[in-house]
Amino acid sequence: MTDERAPEVPPIGEAEYLLETPLKCSCCQQVISSVFIVRLLRVRVNFVSSLPRRGHVVVCPLCQGILSAELGGMA
Numbered sequence: 031m032t033d034e035r036a037p038e039v040p041p042i043g044e045a046e047y048l049l050e051t052p053l054k055c056s057c058c059q060q061v062i063s064s065v066f067i068v069r070l071l072r073v074r075v076n077f078v079s080s081l082p083r084r085g086h087v088v089v090c091p092l093c094q095g096i097l098s099a100e101l102g103g104m105a
C-alpha cells in the first residue's frame with residue numbers, strides 16, 4: 031500500500047462493504063470505493079420508547095466520518 035491518504039489504521043467496525051460505484055465522501059471529499067459498517071448497540075432508552083434495539087452506521091474508511099446511520103433492519 032502506497033496510498034499516502036490512508037496510513038496504516040486498524041480496521042474499524044466489523045464489516046467492510048465495497049461500493050458498486052466509487053462515491054465521494056461527504057466528510058473528506060475523497061472518492062471512496064468501500065465503506066465500513068459499525069453496529070449501534072442501545073445502552074439507554076426511555077421505557078416508553080419503541081425504538082429498535084440496535085442499528086448500524088456507515089463510516090468512511092478514510093476519514094472515519096459517519097455517512098449514514100440506521101436503526102433496526104439488521105439481525
Ligand SMILES: [Zn+2]
Nearest residue numbers: 055058090093
Ligand atoms: Zn471521508
